[in-house]
Amino acid sequence: MKKKLKRLLLSERGDSSYISSFVYILVTVLLIAFIINVFHIISVKQAMDHMADQLVKQIQLNGGTSGETDTLFSFLSGQLDEATGISYQVSDPGNTGRIQIGTPFYVTVTGRCHLGGFWKFNLVPINVRSQGAGVSEHYWK
Numbered sequence: 001m002k003k004k005l006k007r008l009l010l011s012e013r014g015d016s017s018y019i020s021s022f023v024y025i026l027v028t029v030l031l032i033a034f035i036i037n038v039f040h041i042i043s044v045k046q047a048m049d050h051m052a053d054q055l056v057k058q059i060q061l062n063g064g065t066s067g068e069t070d071t072l073f074s075f076l077s078g079q080l081d082e083a084t085g086i087s088y089q090v091s092d093p094g095n096t097g098r099i100q101i102g103t104p105f106y107v108t109v110t111g112r113c114h115l116g117g118f119w120k121f122n123l124v125p126i127n128v129r130s131q132g133a134g135v136s137e138h139y140w141k
Helices: 003-007 019-064 065-080
Strands: 084-091 106-115 124-135
Touching: 003 019, 019 065, 019 084, 019 106, 019 124
Parallel strands: none
Antiparallel strands: 084 106, 106 124
16 A cells, blocks of 8 residues: 555656645645745744834933833834844933933843744744844933
């Protein structure tokens, strides 16, 4: 039976059987599902890049992190339902609450999304990380 099935699949006669048609359709559907999931991961990455850019602009104008920065982050992360565990971190040479004019800082936004196929199986977890950089525009006396 095993040899007969192998011979049927490797046959080059030009006719197709139900088994080979089923295999081709199954492979095509799985490939389409994978491509759609990859585009989903790319769109999450773009949304997180936008989030990092908005946080950089907020911190540049305010000269540091504040309650407004947390509010903006909560708003932006609330719109991104596809990712879980989204957080941000600001790193600079000094105090993140007060960044002096001309001082560079870096914002890192991290989250996790899943590559799962149909029905959102969440098979493969993927960590997504976006970074942004800026220079403070606020003068602290």
